[in-house]
Amino acid sequence: MSKPLLFTPLTLRGVVAPNRAVVSPMVQFRATDGVVNDFHLVHLGKFALGKFGIVFTENCAVEPRGRVTQGDLGLWDDGQVESHRRLTRFIHQEGALAATQITHSGRKGSTARVFDKRGQFGPDGAGWKKWEVVGPTDKPAADGWLVPRALSVEEIEGLVAKFAAAARRADAAGYDVLEIHAAHGYLLAQFLSPLSNTRNDLYGGDRAGRMRFPLAVARAVRAAWPSHKPLFVRVSAVDGGGGWDVPDTVAFAQELKALGVDVVDCSSGGIAGAATAAGVKRGLGFQVPFAAEVKRAAGIATMAVGLILDGPQAEAILQAGDADLIAIGRQALYEPFWPVHAAQALGCDRDFEMWPPEYGWWLEKREYTLGRR
Numbered sequence: 001m002s003k004p005l006l007f008t009p010l011t012l013r014g015v016v017a018p019n020r021a022v023v024s025p026m027v028q029f030r031a032t033d034g035v036v037n038d039f040h041l042v043h044l045g046k047f048a049l050g051k052f053g054i055v056f057t058e059n060c061a062v063e064p065r066g067r068v069t070q071g072d073l074g075l076w077d078d079g080q081v082e083s084h085r086r087l088t089r090f091i092h093q094e095g096a097l098a099a100t101q102i103t104h105s106g107r108k109g110s111t112a113r114v115f116d117k118r119g120q121f122g123p124d125g126a127g128w129k130k131w132e133v134v135g136p137t138d139k140p141a142a143d144g145w146l147v148p149r150a151l152s153v154e155e156i157e158g159l160v161a162k163f164a165a166a167a168r169r170a171d172a173a174g175y176d177v178l179e180i181h182a183a184h185g186y187l188l189a190q191f192l193s194p195l196s197n198t199r200n201d202l203y204g205g206d207r208a209g210r211m212r213f214p215l216a217v218a219r220a221v222r223a224a225w226p227s228h229k230p231l232f233v234r235v236s237a238v239d240g241g242g243g244w245d246v247p248d249t250v251a252f253a254q255e256l257k258a259l260g261v262d263v264v265d266c267s268s269g270g271i272a273g274a275a276t277a278a279g280v281k282r283g284l285g286f287q288v289p290f291a292a293e294v295k296r297a298a299g300i301a302t303m304a305v306g307l308i309l310d311g312p313q314a315e316a317i318l319q320a321g322d323a324d325l326i327a328i329g330r331q332a333l334y335e336p337f338w339p340v341h342a343a344q345a346l347g348c349d350r351d352f353e354m355w356p357p358e359y360g361w362w363l364e365k366r367e368y369t370l371g372r373r
């Protein structure tokens with residue numbers, strides 16, 4: 001059998017992803033002051049051992065106010081860089097590319113952890129406190145959410161500079177790939193969507209006005225991020241049930257491509273409440289058609305994400321030409337060694353050679369003991 005596309009390297013500008021399996025960004029609420037700690041090293045390090053080609057950290061806030069919870073990682077301060085360096089060193093040592101995602105939560109900041117019980121706000125005894133949240137307007141994400149303060153034009157311009165500064169820190173920390181989070185109803189998505197952006201100034205109004213801030217961020221980040229390193233943007237391809245839709249995403253992707261963005265990571269939903277509260281029907285690979293449409297219509301590489309569970313499913317998406325990269329979220333939590341399992345399922349690593357040799361040597365010998373060889 002020829003080598004599956006999933007395990008074919010992908011060159012992105014001056015860096016090479018050893019394969020197409022990517023750990024999707026997943027926030028863990030375990031940080032203090034946005035700093036990477038032992039938990040993050042072990043949590044993300046195991047995905048590098050499992051041979052993901054690109055290992056994404058969770059979203060990293062560009063300012064403290066831009067965190068979703070007080071336990072999120074950050075890149076708002078030079079003092080945070082060294083902690084990220086320890087992580088990127090380990091990921092590189094195991095042969096993967098290290099990637100991070102920069103974000104601002106906007107009106108969806110200052111929340112409890114998703115699994116916190118009613119009345120609980122963060123881990124027991126951690127003393128989490130609420131902070132003021134901001135947005136395109138003073139309209140909350142949904143009933144019961146914090147009421148944001150509408151950002152002034154000067155503040156928007158200041159945030160563009162903060163995204164660029166975070167990109168410079170990501171470079172200094174040793175990341176190879178950077179993603180701007182413009183999805184799931186966080187600040188940049190709040191500006192894109194007509195459901196949340198009802199401003200009537202330069203940064204609101206028609207689609208061009210609503211795209212102005214996210215595109216300014218992409219432009220500034222591209223200028224701050226080294227030209228040999230790839231830049232991704234995650235989008236909610238549709239709000240679901242009206243609002244921002246696929247033709248808007250295609251238009252946005254065309255603009256991003258012109259600014260030097262390399263990959264559009266196609267997610268969906270989240271504009272009016274929790275990231276998971278999307279008016280989008282879910283099923284296996286439900287967002288793949290968005291990645292396929294953006295790739296075809298905007299002529300830009302895409303990453304598919306969302307209920308992609310196993311190697312054959314991932315390989316079929318790549319073979320169909322629907323996406324260039326496959327992001328694995330919850331299945332990576334369930335199965336941190338997903339790529340090497342996928343290789344077994346695709347029959348392309350009979351001798352366990354993709355595994356770390358300290359594991360693979362034993363697993364191959366075990367095949368004989370079990371009488372499978």
Ligand SMILES: Cc1cc2nc3c(=O)[nH]c(=O)nc-3n(C[C@H](O)[C@H](O)[C@H](O)COP(=O)(O)O)c2cc1C
Pocket residue numbers: 024025026027028058059101181183184234267305306307308327328329330331
């Ligand atoms: C625990 C958890 C945390 C997440 N945090 C982020 C995040 O920081 N940034 C982001 O863009 N998406 C985040 N997501 C969404 C995932 O990256 C992914 O898009 C989503 O889980 C769908 O993919 P899946 O079906 O493979 O899990 C998170 C998802 C989970 C389960």
